[in-house]
Amino acid sequence: MKYANRAGLTFLVPALLIIAFVLLFPIFQTIVLSFGRNSTSVFIGYEYAGLANYQRLLNTPRFITSLNNTILFTAVTVPIELVIGIGLALVLDRNFRGKGLVRMAVLFPWALPTALNALMWRWMFNTEFGLFNSMLSDIGLIADRINWLGAIPSAMHMMMFVSIWKTSSFMALLLLAGLQTIPDDLYEAGSVDGTTRLSEFRFITLPLLKPAILVSVLLRTMDAMRAFELPFNLTDGGPLTSTETLSLYAYRAIFQYVNFNLGSSAILIQFIIIMTISVFYILMIRRGEM
Amino acid sequence: MTLFGGSARAPASDQRPPRSSRRKPVSLGFYIVAAMTVIVSFFPTVWIFLTSIKTEADIYAWPVQYLPDPVTLENYLDILNETPELLGYILNSFIVATTTTFVILACGGLAAYSLGRLTYRGRNFILILILAVSMFPPLALLPSLFNMFLELRMINTYSGLIIGHAGLYTPIAVWILTNFFKTVPHEIEDAARVDGASSLRIFWSIILPLSVPGLISTGLIVFIFSWNEFPLSLVLMSDNFMRTAPVGISLFPGEYSFPWEIITAATMLTILPILVISGVFQDRLIGGLTAGSGK
Numbered sequence: 001m002k003y004a005n006r007a008g009l010t011f012l013v014p015a016l017l018i019i020a021f022v023l024l025f026p027i028f029q030t031i032v033l034s035f036g037r038n039s040t041s042v043f044i045g046y047e048y049a050g051l052a053n054y055q056r057l058l059n060t061p062r063f064i065t066s067l068n069n070t071i072l073f074t075a076v077t078v079p080i081e082l083v084i085g086i087g088l089a090l091v092l093d094r095n096f097r098g099k100g101l102v103r104m105a106v107l108f109p110w111a112l113p114t115a116l117n118a119l120m121w122r123w124m125f126n127t128e129f130g131l132f133n134s135m136l137s138d139i140g141l142i143a144d145r146i147n148w149l150g151a152i153p154s155a156m157h158m159m160m161f162v163s164i165w166k167t168s169s170f171m172a173l174l175l176l177a178g179l180q181t182i183p184d185d186l187y188e189a190g191s192v193d194g195t196t197r198l199s200e201f202r203f204i205t206l207p208l209l210k211p212a213i214l215v216s217v218l219l220r221t222m223d224a225m226r227a228f229e230l231p232f233n234l235t236d237g238g239p240l241t242s243t244e245t246l247s248l249y250a251y252r253a254i255f256q257y258v259n260f261n262l263g264s265s266a267i268l269i270q271f272i273i274i275m276t277i278s279v280f281y282i283l284m285i286r287r288g289e290m
Numbered sequence: 291m292t293l294f295g296g297s298a299r300a301p302a303s304d305q306r307p308p309r310s311s312r313r314k315p316v317s318l319g320f321y322i323v324a325a326m327t328v329i330v331s332f333f334p335t336v337w338i339f340l341t342s343i344k345t346e347a348d349i350y351a352w353p354v355q356y357l358p359d360p361v362t363l364e365n366y367l368d369i370l371n372e373t374p375e376l377l378g379y380i381l382n383s384f385i386v387a388t389t390t391t392f393v394i395l396a397c398g399g400l401a402a403y404s405l406g407r408l409t410y411r412g413r414n415f416i417l418i419l420i421l422a423v424s425m426f427p428p429l430a431l432l433p434s435l436f437n438m439f440l441e442l443r444m445i446n447t448y449s450g451l452i453i454g455h456a457g458l459y460t461p462i463a464v465w466i467l468t469n470f471f472k473t474v475p476h477e478i479e480d481a482a483r484v485d486g487a488s489s490l491r492i493f494w495s496i497i498l499p500l501s502v503p504g505l506i507s508t509g510l511i512v513f514i515f516s517w518n519e520f521p522l523s524l525v526l527m528s529d530n531f532m533r534t535a536p537v538g539i540s541l542f543p544g545e546y547s548f549p550w551e552i553i554t555a556a557t558m559l560t561i562l563p564i565l566v567i568s569g570v571f572q573d574r575l576i577g578g579l580t581a582g583s584g585k
């Protein structure tokens with residue numbers, strides 16, 4: 001039984017006020033600013049400039065580079081995270097001694113602050129005193145110390161590595177939720193029919209896990225597309241602009257070059273790309289459900 | 291739109307009956323994978339900890355000295371004596387994250403009760419609106435929020451950043467709590483209705499007490515998000531003494547030098563609460579995360 005209730009609407013007021021103040025209005029203002037010139041507010045001294053900022057961005061090589069970096073970063077990290085995430089989820093879906101420790105090990109990277117985690121890796125990748133160089137030279141893989149974060153393209157590779165290390169676990173947790181909705185009967189029936197582990201995974205687990213896979217890939221794609229504090233703290237976008245993401249570019253346009261309008265357009269382009277990918281995924285999820 | 295139905299009621303736990311494939315004992319290979327996971331996950335943190343208890347001479351040495359010899363707490367004492375602003379950052383983070391958590395639980399809880407258990411026109415529209423605005427990149431808020439807060443004199447205030455974080459994470463809290471509240475049996479609420487209890491009364495005396503696990507899960511997740519949040523904290527707290535820990539530590543190095551002995555020690559202090567929470571409350575966190583994504 002559900003209750004039709006006027007009180008229901010009043011209960012929404014505090015949450016909606018906060019959301020309107022922090023999310024809705026600023027988003028609206030960012031959209032308007034992206035079509036403006038020399039303006040920082042929609043109320044005071046707003047000057048309309050049409051699509052000028054967008055045109056300028058598409059003709060700015062540095063913006064195009066950041067767009068490419070972001071897409072490359074997302075396209076490489078998300079699939080690898082998915083594969084590792086499925087593996088970890090399958091491990092966590094079983095009962096064994098010491099499971100609590102493994103679960104904490106999966107949860108911990110997700111819970112670490114991305115900014116500080118980037119600093120931790122920056123220290124480990126340090127050229128002169130870093131653990132990474134030390135271990136590689138101990139096992140004889142490198143002769144001279146390598147400046148991993150100071151070279152192209154290794155800086156981007158390192159950034160991808162750190163992201164995969166940190167977020168595969170998040171993928172695993174979402175997939176675990178999907179695994180646990182698979183009815184036991186199916187596995188029972190499978191074992192009566194004499195399935196092997198591999199065919200069990202191929203014909204029972206994977207098809208039923210598909211909705212969870214799509215959701216976690218969607219969430220991770222959205223997240224990877226807006227990576228900000230990872231490049232900010234690991235490489236500062238460098239060397240040159242080889243690890244500068246869209247978010248970092250927009251941040252710099254706004255706060256370093258104090259061009260609120262150009263920065264807003266960059267964020268809007270980022271959002272349009274994220275939206276397009278999301279709609280595509282949601283359509284796939286919907287189709288999978290029917 | 292339920293994708294993994296009922297996941298709110300089925301957090302990852304050991305209590306479920308084993309499935310056929312699971313009854314088989316795990317193999318040695320399985321344990322090797324599990325052990326690798328643990329090692330890879332804790333490896334960076336262990337290294338940062340080891341660095342933080344080395345002397346400065348041992349930190350900047352080649353070949354790298356793997357184990358601290360001698361062990362020293364000098365770096366932690368240096369924070370206390372020479373750079374107390376680092377402790378101030380952690381205190382700021384604590385004030386912001388704790389208050390944010392309670393603000394979100396109060397506002398988000400009421401909203402989730404309304405959206406999860408009451409019926410009225412426009413309910414689904416509001417749920418979808420809340421989800422849609424939370425998809426905007428946080429960076430999209432920065433130019434506007436910065437100017438608004440400047441006008442309202444809310445830059446470099448706790449209340450400013452708390453409101454910012456509350457806005458950022460109320461949507462996710464509403465989603466998670468809506469799922470938890472749906473699992474409270476309707477019979478109890480029906481009985482109270484018959485006795486003439488108001489909706490607010492039912493929320494306070496029935497739904498909240500029966501949803502304590504869900505509130506803890508949501509609260510912990512929101513606390514971690516706020517503790518870790520970077521872009522808003524970076525822009526809305528520009529005064530050195532108002533910075534939160536992740537921002538303060540990452541901007542601490544300055545232009546040219548990187549005092550790793552201080553940074554590693556401060557990082558350890560900042561991630562300590564995270565380490566404790568993910569160890570002690572793993573069931574709660576996993577339950578909350580899976581409840582939030584299940585819709």
